[in-house]
Amino acid sequence: MSLVKVGQLAWRNLWRQRRRNVTMLVALSFAVMGVVFLNAFLRGMTAQMADSAVNNMQGHVKVLQPGYLDDPGIDKSFVLESEWSPEIPAGQMQGWARRVRVPAVIMSERETRGIELIGIDPAQESISFVADWTIEGEGLQGPDDRRILVGKSLAEQLETVAGRRLVIITQGADGRSREAGYRIAGTYQSEASAVEKLYVFTGIEAAQALLASDAVTEVSVRLTDAKHQPTVLESLIATFIGLNVFTWQTLEPMAAAMMQMSDAMIYILFIIIMTALVFGLVNTVVTAIMERYREIGMLRALGMRAGAVLLQIVAESTLIMLLGVAIGTAAGGGLCLWLSDGIDLSAFAEGLEGFGMASSVLVPMILPADVVFVVVASVVMGIVASFFPALRAVRLNPLEAMRH
Amino acid sequence: MSAGFSLLFVRVGWRNLWRNRGRTWRTAASIAVGATIVIFGMSVQKGMYGDMIDLATRLGSGHLQVQHTQYLDDPRPKYLISGAESLARQMEALPEVAATTVRAEAFALVSIGEKSVGALIQGVDPERERVVSDLPKSLSQGTYLAQSDHAYVGAGLARNLGVDLGDEVVVLGTGVGGSVAAMVLTVGGIMETGQSAVDRSVLQVALPALQAAFGLGDGGHRVVVNLHNIDAIDRAVEAIQPMLTRGSVIRDWKVLMPDVDQAVALDRVMGEFIYVILILIVVFNIGNTLVITILERTREFGLLLAIGMRPQAIMGMIIVEALALWLVGCLLAWVLSTALLAYPVMVGIPLESMGVEELVQGFGIPVPDALYGGVDARTVLMGPLAIGAGGLLASMFTMMRIWRLQPVEALRDEE
Numbered sequence: 162m163s164l165v166k167v168g169q170l171a172w173r174n175l176w177r178q179r180r181r182n183v184t185m186l187v188a189l190s191f192a193v194m195g196v197v198f199l200n201a202f203l204r205g206m207t208a209q210m211a212d213s214a215v216n217n218m219q220g221h222v223k224v225l226q227p228g229y230l231d232d233p234g235i236d237k238s239f240v241l242e243s244e245w246s247p248e249i250p251a252g253q254m255q256g257w258a259r260r261v262r263v264p265a266v267i268m269s270e271r272e273t274r275g276i277e278l279i280g281i282d283p284a285q286e287s288i289s290f291v292a293d294w295t296i297e298g299e300g301l302q303g304p305d306d307r308r309i310l311v312g313k314s315l316a317e318q319l320e321t322v323a324g325r326r327l328v329i330i331t332q333g334a335d336g337r338s339r340e341a342g343y344r345i346a347g348t349y350q351s352e353a354s355a356v357e358k359l360y361v362f363t364g365i366e367a368a369q370a371l372l373a374s375d376a377v378t379e380v381s382v383r384l385t386d387a388k389h390q391p392t393v394l395e396s397l398i399a400t401f402i403g404l405n406v407f408t409w410q411t412l413e414p415m416a417a418a419m420m421q422m423s424d425a426m427i428y429i430l431f432i433i434i435m436t437a438l439v440f441g442l443v444n445t446v447v448t449a450i451m452e453r454y455r456e457i458g459m460l461r462a463l464g465m466r467a468g469a470v471l472l473q474i475v476a477e478s479t480l481i482m483l484l485g486v487a488i489g490t491a492a493g494g495g496l497c498l499w500l501s502d503g504i505d506l507s508a509f510a511e512g513l514e515g516f517g518m519a520s521s522v523l524v525p526m527i528l529p530a531d532v533v534f535v536v537v538a539s540v541v542m543g544i545v546a547s548f549f550p551a552l553r554a555v556r557l558n559p560l561e562a563m564r565h
Numbered sequence: 566m567s568a569g570f571s572l573l574f575v576r577v578g579w580r581n582l583w584r585n586r587g588r589t590w591r592t593a594a595s596i597a598v599g600a601t602i603v604i605f606g607m608s609v610q611k612g613m614y615g616d617m618i619d620l621a622t623r624l625g626s627g628h629l630q631v632q633h634t635q636y637l638d639d640p641r642p643k644y645l646i647s648g649a650e651s652l653a654r655q656m657e658a659l660p661e662v663a664a665t666t667v668r669a670e671a672f673a674l675v676s677i678g679e680k681s682v683g684a685l686i687q688g689v690d691p692e693r694e695r696v697v698s699d700l701p702k703s704l705s706q707g708t709y710l711a712q713s714d715h716a717y718v719g720a721g722l723a724r725n726l727g728v729d730l731g732d733e734v735v736v737l738g739t740g741v742g743g744s745v746a747a748m749v750l751t752v753g754g755i756m757e758t759g760q761s762a763v764d765r766s767v768l769q770v771a772l773p774a775l776q777a778a779f780g781l782g783d784g785g786h787r788v789v790v791n792l793h794n795i796d797a798i799d800r801a802v803e804a805i806q807p808m809l810t811r812g813s814v815i816r817d818w819k820v821l822m823p824d825v826d827q828a829v830a831l832d833r834v835m836g837e838f839i840y841v842i843l844i845l846i847v848v849f850n851i852g853n854t855l856v857i858t859i860l861e862r863t864r865e866f867g868l869l870l871a872i873g874m875r876p877q878a879i880m881g882m883i884i885v886e887a888l889a890l891w892l893v894g895c896l897l898a899w900v901l902s903t904a905l906l907a908y909p910v911m912v913g914i915p916l917e918s919m920g921v922e923e924l925v926q927g928f929g930i931p932v933p934d935a936l937y938g939g940v941d942a943r944t945v946l947m948g949p950l951a952i953g954a955g956g957l958l959a960s961m962f963t964m965m966r967i968w969r970l971q972p973v974e975a976l977r978d979e980e
Contacts, residue, residue: 185853188853192846418759434842440602506835523835
């Protein structure tokens with residue numbers, strides 16, 4: 162029997178037994194859709210974890226003076242030329258920021274707290290979570306803005322509000338203590354109250370004026386894709402000789418370890434989900450074929466050769482599998498596209514409402530390699546799954562099979 | 566319906582299962598495998614989530630802490646729990662409690678020669694601290710508080726001070742009554758936790774030394790409690806509440822580490838999402854298997870109708886069959902998942918095999934060596950129940966057509 166004939170027969174059979182095949186098709190597409198979506202969901206989850214570390218003022222790569230991490234202060238700083246910007250190929254860098262970060266003490270009429278004073282150029286902070294915050298009052302207007310931006314929790318502790326004044330005391334470049342009064346431009350609300358209590362922002366030039374220095378304590382670079390990290394790291398090491406150039410993984414080993422751990426979890430979950438998918442495919446296909454023993458016996462009794470019957474059944478399964486995988490992949494992809502603004506997880510859990518938007522919204526991320534894997538694995542498993550029960554069926558004595 | 570009648574369709578259903586043993590085992594096996602996948606997946610996920618809390622609480626907070634009501638917002642030495650040690654012993658007698666320890670804290674200047682650096686001085690009970698927290702494990706050089714005048718110093722703090730093992734440092738602070746508190750300590754060990762905030766600011770000493778120097782008497786600032794099982798946290802809090810004196814309060818890890826709580830909450834929502842999709846895939850698939858099986862039996866139903874069996878009796882028969890299959894499938898699933906989960910629950914899936922170790926080494930970060938499975942009623946029951954409900958619904962829905970079925974046509978059904 163020619164292959165064309167086999168294909169024709171298989172195609173006709175699919176239409177003849179519409180009821181069963183539609184049920185099968187729906188189950189297959191649904192399983193594939195679920196896996197494609199879940200996979201994108203898990204990928205989105207890890208991407209977001211990395212993102213939140215990068216967002217937390219780390220960037221992908223950061224330049225620091227040696228010793229700054231152990232003992233942060235303006236004495237561990239370096240000078241940038243006025244028109245300096247990182248030499249990174251366009252398209253690889255999302256942005257960069259220069260900052261002055263020093264420990265300081267902040268005082269209101271009532272309370273005193275230890276904080277970190279961060280001088281920023283607001284225009285550069287699109288690379289960190291500063292850009293995502295909701296601000297009550299006004300934000301900082303430029304590098305020379307002499308006002309401060311404080312966290313909402315800190316403002317509450319200090320019993321103060323936007324428009325009032327606070328005093329900041331810190332150690333200047335000469336090692337002497339310096340203090341100055343600042344007006345509060347606004348209060349910001351972040352995801353974590355720990356951040357709100359610690360970080361106080363002002364214009365970078367205002368911070369340098371207070372510290373009597375024209376240096377910065379860090380340069381942070383955010384890339385468009387984490388895969389450029391090694392090359393950018395190398396090029397910055399070559400530029401900043403004598404300084405420390407670190408990746409966020411080095412700066413936040415705990416977060417990096419956590420992320421690796423969750424990567425491992427995702428790996429396990431993916432295996433479990435793939436098992437569910439393969440089980441679903443095999444189960445559906447095997448059930449469908451086992452129910453057809455009678456028909457197979459009939460075909461054999463009519464004189465169709467075993468090889469041809471086998472080929473026909475496998476061809477049928479392959480067709481339906483391809484169709485199911487195509488529909489499922491399209492539906493899964495469509496679902497991800499539809500949710501590309503992100504899934505707001507806070508809607509599903511108590512206790513997340515107070516949480517900043519950025520980190521409770523998860524954007525599914527489709528990786529072509531994952532989809533190819535799911536598609537190939539499904540089709541191959543489907544064919545293998547149909548082969549063995551079909552083989553068993555054609556090996557049966559036709560009479561026996563018909564009595565089934 | 567008379568008793569005899571209902572027995573009839575139970576009997577027919579039962580016989581059907583035995584008549585077509587191949588199909589029965591196949592369907593039961595698919596239910597079993599589906600349920601096992603869900604049980605396994607949920608248990609692994611739950612174990613991971615448990616690990617996260619465990620890991621975070623072992624950084625020092627413990628599961629629960631008794632503190633002075635003011636201490637969380639305003640950590641001043643005067644906000645003490647007096648008689649902390651006896652309270653700890655009293656709590657240790659509770660069945661839920663695994664371990665306790667008492668800590669006292671004070672901010673002070675640590676100096677050597679001309680150089681001074683501010684630090685958080687923690688007074689701890691070395692033996693019990695080892696059980697409750699992972700900080701002692703972050704030892705990179707020397708010993709952990711082997712002698713009463715030893716200091717266990719963060720690596721960053723040690724570098725800032727320029728001290729090494731065996732050097733003598735002076736701690737100067739303000740005691741409870743406003744008096745000057747001073748201690749002379751020998752650097753006995755250096756810790757490297759990988760968290761720069763801890764490494765550059767924490768110095769641990771033996772509790773009695775700190776209590777004596779800062780005039781704390783027998784008081785401490787945190788009585789740390791670890792439980793055998795974190796799920797029993799509400800019961801433990803209830804049992805501890807009556808032991809507290811006025812002015813002290815019991816706080817759980819969620820209050821002590823709100824950020825971890827948020828991360829865990831987020832993780833849990835994502836976990837739920839994963840469960841739901843996993844369960845949907847499996848339930849849909851098993852429903853589909855049952856539907857195909859029922860559709861194939863149209864001829865048989867036609868025959869039953871033709872010899873006078875009522876549609877509702879046939880429906881009853883299918884429900885009996887489905888329930889029996891489900892029960893057998895679930896029993897198999899529990900056996901199977903017990904076998905499968907024995908390894909991850911008891912031994913754990915080594916993280917090393919997944920490339921995590923590499924990063925953990927060299928930082929002394931207390932990451933568990935393995936992921937463990939977690940089993941509770943929910944992980945064991947949710948999959949089987951969802952499959953049972955979904956399968957029953959799918960069967961009943963497909964069987965609805967029995968009322969419209971013409972016996973003669975059904976007998977001619979080819980499929």
